[in-house]
Amino acid sequence: MKKLLFAVLLVALALPVFAAGQAETATVQYPKEPVQVIIPYAPGGGSDILTRAIMKYIEMPQPLVAINIDGAAGMIGAMQAYHAPNKGYNILAHNPMDVVSYSMSGQTEIELWDELETICFVVDDFNVVSTNKQSGWKSLEEVVAYAKANPGKIKWGMSGSQTVNAADTVRVVAALGLTDYVTLVPYDGGAASKTALMGNHIQVETNSSADIRTSVASGDTIPLMVISSYRAKALPEVPTTLEKGIDVTTSKPRGYYAPPGTPKEAIDFLAAAMKKVVDNPEFVKTVAGLGLEANFVDGQTGHDMVAKWVEELKPVFEKLSAGNK
Amino acid sequence: MEAIIIGFQTVFADPITLLLMLAGVFMGVVFGSIPGLTATLGVALVIPFTFTMTAVQGLSLLLGIYVGGISGGLITATLINIPGTPSSIVTCWDGYPMAKKLPGEALSIGVFASLVGGLFSSMVLFSIAPQLAKVSLIFGQWEYFAVAVMGMAIVVAMVSDDIVRGLIGAVIGVLLAAVGMDNITGVSRMTFGNWQLTGGISMTALMMGLFAIREIMDQTIDLHNVKEKMAIGRISLMPPWKYLKGTGKSLGIGSVFGSLIGILPGIGQNAATILAYNQARKVSKHPEKFGHGSAEGICASESSNNAVNGGALIPLVTLGIPGDQVTAVLIGGLMIHGLQPGPLLFTQNMDISGSIMVLYFIANIVMYIMMLGLMKLFVRIINVKLSLLFPALIVFCVIGVFTLNNRIFDVWILVIFGLFGYMLKQLNVDLAPVILGFILGPLVERNLRTGLISSNGRFSAILEQPIAVVCLAIAFIFLAYPIISKAIGKYRSRKIAAEHE
Numbered sequence: 023m024k025k026l027l028f029a030v031l032l033v034a035l036a037l038p039v040f041a042a043g044q045a046e047t048a049t050v051q052y053p054k055e056p057v058q059v060i061i062p063y064a065p066g067g068g069s070d071i072l073t074r075a076i077m078k079y080i081e082m083p084q085p086l087v088a089i090n091i092d093g094a095a096g097m098i099g100a101m102q103a104y105h106a107p108n109k110g111y112n113i114l115a116h117n118p119m120d121v122v123s124y125s126m127s128g129q130t131e132i133e134l135w136d137e138l139e140t141i142c143f144v145v146d147d148f149n150v151v152s153t154n155k156q157s158g159w160k161s162l163e164e165v166v167a168y169a170k171a172n173p174g175k176i177k178w179g180m181s182g183s184q185t186v187n188a189a190d191t192v193r194v195v196a197a198l199g200l201t202d203y204v205t206l207v208p209y210d211g212g213a214a215s216k217t218a219l220m221g222n223h224i225q226v227e228t229n230s231s232a233d234i235r236t237s238v239a240s241g242d243t244i245p246l247m248v249i250s251s252y253r254a255k256a257l258p259e260v261p262t263t264l265e266k267g268i269d270v271t272t273s274k275p276r277g278y279y280a281p282p283g284t285p286k287e288a289i290d291f292l293a294a295a296m297k298k299v300v301d302n303p304e305f306v307k308t309v310a311g312l313g314l315e316a317n318f319v320d321g322q323t324g325h326d327m328v329a330k331w332v333e334e335l336k337p338v339f340e341k342l343s344a345g346n347k
Numbered sequence: 348m349e350a351i352i353i354g355f356q357t358v359f360a361d362p363i364t365l366l367l368m369l370a371g372v373f374m375g376v377v378f379g380s381i382p383g384l385t386a387t388l389g390v391a392l393v394i395p396f397t398f399t400m401t402a403v404q405g406l407s408l409l410l411g412i413y414v415g416g417i418s419g420g421l422i423t424a425t426l427i428n429i430p431g432t433p434s435s436i437v438t439c440w441d442g443y444p445m446a447k448k449l450p451g452e453a454l455s456i457g458v459f460a461s462l463v464g465g466l467f468s469s470m471v472l473f474s475i476a477p478q479l480a481k482v483s484l485i486f487g488q489w490e491y492f493a494v495a496v497m498g499m500a501i502v503v504a505m506v507s508d509d510i511v512r513g514l515i516g517a518v519i520g521v522l523l524a525a526v527g528m529d530n531i532t533g534v535s536r537m538t539f540g541n542w543q544l545t546g547g548i549s550m551t552a553l554m555m556g557l558f559a560i561r562e563i564m565d566q567t568i569d570l571h572n573v574k575e576k577m578a579i580g581r582i583s584l585m586p587p588w589k590y591l592k593g594t595g596k597s598l599g600i601g602s603v604f605g606s607l608i609g610i611l612p613g614i615g616q617n618a619a620t621i622l623a624y625n626q627a628r629k630v631s632k633h634p635e636k637f638g639h640g641s642a643e644g645i646c647a648s649e650s651s652n653n654a655v656n657g658g659a660l661i662p663l664v665t666l667g668i669p670g671d672q673v674t675a676v677l678i679g680g681l682m683i684h685g686l687q688p689g690p691l692l693f694t695q696n697m698d699i700s701g702s703i704m705v706l707y708f709i710a711n712i713v714m715y716i717m718m719l720g721l722m723k724l725f726v727r728i729i730n731v732k733l734s735l736l737f738p739a740l741i742v743f744c745v746i747g748v749f750t751l752n753n754r755i756f757d758v759w760i761l762v763i764f765g766l767f768g769y770m771l772k773q774l775n776v777d778l779a780p781v782i783l784g785f786i787l788g789p790l791v792e793r794n795l796r797t798g799l800i801s802s803n804g805r806f807s808a809i810l811e812q813p814i815a816v817v818c819l820a821i822a823f824i825f826l827a828y829p830i831i832s833k834a835i836g837k838y839r840s841r842k843i844a845a846e847h848e
Contacts, residue, residue, distance in 0.1 A: 064672075065391040066679020074395065074683070089753050090391070093546025094528040098754070101542045127533040130542060177801050184533025207801040210530045210793060217612075217668055220690075221484035224801070236667050236689020311685040 052110055052288050053084040059278075060106070060114045062099020064092040068232050068312055072145065072276060073115045075308045079299045095182070095211075097124045100134055100279075108281040110288025113141065117276040118328045119186040126332070126339040127184035135328055139284050142293040143277030143319040144300050145309050148231045149190055149249040150257065155242055156222045162198070162246045162266065165226060169203040176204040179215040179227035183208035186331075189338040190249055190270055191228040197268040219243060230274060231256055232313035249273070255315050272331050276314070277324060293321060350693070351473055354701025357403055358709070364407045367400070368706065371411020372713045376721060378412065379419020380431040382559040382740050383747030385551060386416025387672045391751070394680055402684040403702045409680055410703070413673050414465060414710035417616060417652050418718060421457040425645075426450060426729045429562050429740065433554040434616035434652040436782070437624045439562075441637065441644030448640070450577060450729055451722075455586035456642050457649045458718045460598060464650030465711030467602035468609065468657020472664070472704050477693065480665035482610055488798035489809045493818035494611065495790035498622060500822035502780045504829065505625050509775070516776045520784020523548050531796055543756045552748045552760040553785065554617070557778050559744050560765025563737050565772065576730055583719075590642045597627035597643040601650030608651075609658020615671045616652040618786045621779055623651035653711070660707055664700045665693050 059077075063069045070090060077086045091099040100121055103114035121135045153159045159168070169176045180191040188208060195201055207224055209215040212233035219227045220242050231254055237243040238257070248254050251264045251271040263270050278296065280289055299305050300318040309316050319327070358364055371393075378389040389412040397405030420435030425442030438457060445453040471479065486494075502517045503510065526537045527547025538544035585591075604623040608614050627647035628637045637644045659670025667688035669675035681688045686699055693700045728736065748761045768778060802808035809815050 064675065065394050066676035066682075068682075071679055071682055074398065078398065088395070091753050093752070093754075095530065097528065098543070098546040101545075102754075123533070129528065129533060129535060129545060174803065182533060183531055205801055205803060207797060208531050209797065213668065217484065217666075218487065220666070221487060223487035236687045236691065239687060240690035242690055308685070311687075312682060 052285075052291050053082065055111055056084050056087045057082075057110070057292070058087050058089050058112050060099045060103045060112070061088055061090045062092065062096035062103075062114070062116055063090065065090050068314075069096075069115060069117070069276065071312060072309060072314065075305060075312075076144065076296065076299055079302050079305045080295050081298060082295055094129070095185075096120050097129055100124065100138075101130065103279065103281055104132065104134060104138060106281045108283040108285075110280070110284050110292075112281060113284075113292065114138065114279040114281075115276070116279055117147070117274055118143070118324070119272065119274050119331075121279070122328060122332055122335070123182075123185045123339075126335060128343065129184075135332070136325075137282050138279040139282060139289055140321040140325040140328075141278040141280055141289050142296055142321050143275035143324045144296055144316065145276050145314040146254075146317045147274040147276065147314050148254045148257075149187055149228050149272075149274060150231050150234060150245050150254075150260070151194060151226065151228050151247040151249070152219070152234060152238070152243045152245040153226050154219050154222055155244060157225050157244075159246070160244065162261075165246065166198055166200065169200050173203045174205060176200075176226055177207050177224040178204045179207050179209050179218055179224040179229070181209055181212050181215055181229065184339070184342060186272060186274075186335065187228055187230075189335050189342060190272055192338060192342065193270045194228070194247075194249065194263065194268060197270065216243070230313075235313035256310070256313055272335070275317070275319060275324065275327075277319070289321065350697045350701035351704060352701070353697050354703070354705035357698045357702045358407070358705050361401075361403065364404050364706075365709075367404050367408040368411045368709060368713055369717075371408040372415040372710060372717055373411075375412035375415020375417075376419035376422075376714070376718060377415075379416040379435075380422040380725065381743050381747070382423060382429050382431055383555055383744035385432045385747065385751070386413055387551070387676070388747055388751045389416050390673050390676045394676055394683075397680055398683055402681065402686060402699060403706075405680050405684070406677070406699075406703055407706050409677055410706045410710050411713070413656060413677075414653070414707065414714050415717070416673075417656055418458070418461040418465075418649075418714050420652075421461065421645075421649055422454065422718075422722075422725045423728070425453050425457055426726065427733075427736070428566070429559050430554075433551060433558070433782075434620060434655075435648070436554070436558050436617065436779075437620040437648035438645060439558075440624070441639070441641045441648070443640075444638070445640035445642070445645065446729070450726055452586060452590055453640075453645065454722055454726060455583055455719075456590055456594075456645050458715060458722070459586050459591070460594075460601065460646040460649035461653045461718075462711060462715040463598050463646075464602050464605055464653035465657065465714070466708070467650070468606040468654040468660075469704070469708040469711060471606050472657045472660055472707065476661045476665055476704070479610055479661050483612065483662040483666060483668055485814070486611060487812070488794040488801065489812045489815040490818070491611070491613075491790060492794035492798055493809070493812075493815035493822070494614075495787045495794065497818045497822040497825070498614075498618060498783060498787045499791060500825035501622055501625055502783050504629075504825045505621075505779065509777075510829075512774075512776050513780050516771070516778065516780035517784035519771075519776075520781040520786075521788030523553065523781075524785045524788045525792075531793065543754075548760055549748070549752060549754075549757045550617075550785065551751055552757040553764050554782065555744050555748055556761045556764030557768035557771075557781065559740065560761060561768035561772060561778075563740060564765065564769045566733065567737065570733055586642075593632065594643050594646040596630055597623075597647040598650050600627045600630070601647040602654045605651035605654025606658040609655040609670050610661050612659075612662060612668055612670050613790060614786065616655045617782055619651045619655045620648045621783055623647045657707060660703060663688065664703050666690055667692060 106112035181187040245260045306316040378384040420432035423431040424435040424438040428443040430436045528545045601623045608619040624647045659674045662668040663674045678688045
């Protein structure tokens with residue numbers, strides 16, 4: 023009896039040792055369980071489909087699991103991710119320029135874009151200045167000429183008024199010398215702005231390349247200028263702001279973030295796995311269908327790029343929020 | 348026309364498409380009939396599975412769930428006064444009183460009205476989709492503003508017997524909808540510094556709280572009364588003629604209202620049912636029966652919510668613009684397969700646009716047959732002990748509300764607004780104006796502001812939009828109607844009195 027008791031005791035003592043051993047291997051073998059990806063928008067949107075395409079092509083010992091948390095133009099999901107456990111099993115799919123706007127517009131005190139760990143960016147999207155077919159304009163110069171001749175006639179749509187889209191619109195309009203000649207109209211998102219342009223309720227808009235690609239294809243929307251330092255593959259004919267001599271070149275990358283303090287091994291592992299996906303020609307084709315351009319940017323480079331844009335955008339946002347008061 | 352023929356060919360060429368349709372409608376009806384689980388949730392849950400199917404197969408499954416989900420809500424609404432989906436809230440008002448005596452007949456009428464609404468909107472979709480699609484483009488900020496004001500004015504007409512409490516309800520709705528981040532200026536409103544509230548209050552959680560949780564609390568008070576076993580009554584392919592007689596007008600109103608509201612993005616089933624119901628009551632020969640088991644009331648509600656589906660598919664098929672939450676997910680379903688939902692889809696991918704229209708049509712017929720078949724099973728819940736049924740329903744509400752957006756916060760909204768709704772009900776505040784305020788308030792606000800910004804603050808710009816002017820005029824008539832009718836009534840009674848003298 024005593025022997026038996028002793029044996030039980032020995033096993034009981036040994037258990038934690040085994041468990042500790044396992045825990046050690048766990049840090050080496052990442053991931054040991056499925057990785058949850060918060061998609062901060064409703065199912066079926068562009069961000070949702072992009073992540074599901076990643077899920078389809080990614081090669082990992084454990085699957086990615088999509089969790090849609092919609093609300094406040096993507097901010098609820100971002101905040102949820104910020105507060106999520108940081109063991110590498112919770113990550114966030116987001117576009118940095120939206121993340122930037124949450125802090126700059128004063129929605130939250132937390133500098134989310136900086137506090138969250140940037141894993142990598144996987145695709146590029148662009149803001150595009152376009153007009154509709156009713157206007158008959160074929161180039162930006164025609165818009166500028168008409169606007170100057172008819173002050174107040176042109177309504178220029180944008181998505182929100184405390185967003186990077188709006189900040190860029192304000193900067194482009196100023197660079198074109200049109201600040202006092204056009205009326206800027208903030209819409210509740212890209213789809214609403216696109217519809218208003220098609221119905222000629224506005225004559226010019228700044229909208230994302232992904233949002234307008236179908237109406238560009240049908241000839242209802244005429245793209246005039248891409249806000250970028252290089253030409254968009256989806257719109258090879260359309261000149262960029264850089265070519266037009268306008269110093270506004272913020273593109274719209276989309277990528278992945280992790281909660282603050284997530285282990286570096288996990289981030290590196292995920293970034294490497296995603297790089298492989300971006301190199302896959304099938305994935306490139308899938309995202310091209312969404313109006314996006316595959317372009318892998320590693321976490322550090324991506325973070326620095328955004329930091330530079332934030333410096334540029336800060337004074338613009340300050341002006342924008344002063345206008346609100 | 349060509350698109351429809353191609354659509355029929357594509358759909359019937361693949362037996363799996365039709366099987367998936369059956370599965371979709373079944374799943375939709377089940378989701379629709381369980382409070383808390385909605386058509387939106389069903390579609391969202393299934394969409395990852397459609398990746399591996401062909402585009403048409405995926406659409407078949409999704410459209411089946413869409414149609415089944417909206418229709419299934421009438422079952423619990425009718426039998427136990429708890430709407431299975433928010434779009435069946437109005438069905439409770441007449442379905443339940445009628446089902447107390449004639450459960451089978453009440454269900455048959457509801458299912459029949461769903462079919463009528465679905466088929467009507469499907470005919471609209473078949474025949475004049477491209478022309479009607481332009482409506483979504485003609486509507487700018489001012490037009491939306493005016494339509495929303497018109498809807499709000501109906502609230503006043505609706506609650507004319509107790510205007511103060513009605514307006515209290517509507518104001519509560521508008522205030523609740525204002526919570527969260529304002530999308531135009533990015534300013535947080537009434538969030539009390541809590542980031543969870545920046546996303547606003549979830550519509551599904553709010554409605555299930557006000558109408559499911561609150562109703563369960565209401566009925567729990569009578570739980571000690573032992574229910575008598577009820578006869579189920581007749582469930583037939585066509586509801587008996589004596590109940591259908593005189594419902595033509597309300598079926599027509601429901602179908603037309605639903606289809607039109609569907610075309611305009613952002614309004615949706617919930618507002619459509621309330622608006623159609625009130626219009627039907629106004630033109631009815633027996634308005635006094637509304638709310639006490641009127642077949643006309645059931646018909647207006649159930650035909651309009653199904654008609655919204657077909658209406659919402661019009662801008663989707665022709666312009667790539669979603670008409671409601673579910674069609675927004677459908678657009679995702681198309682993009683996954685590399686299709687471009689947009690103005691070109693209709694002409695360049697005729698097999699797809701045709702299939703959507705044909706599948707929607709078939710889904711309605713499948714829904715009708717399946718609902719009548721399942722009805723014999725479903726109707727038995729009327730004799731299930733409520734002490735067993737209610738806990739189960741609460742569990743489903745919690746699961747459904749959580750799963751829709753994966754947030755525990757929404758579950759709190761459900762619980763809090765269940766209690767809040769109970770309080771309002773005790774204070775005799777009608778809950779229908781709360782919903783209308785919640786849905787229409789933000790539409791009024793957003794479009795008024797965008798309209799004013801685009802016209803540099805000039806309010807008179809609205810007078811340049813004929814559609815908007817007409818809608819505002821109608822709104823004015825609705826507002827003034829109680830006063831006018833009172834004046835006429837007084838004048839008449841005075842005249843009669845004078846004649847008697």
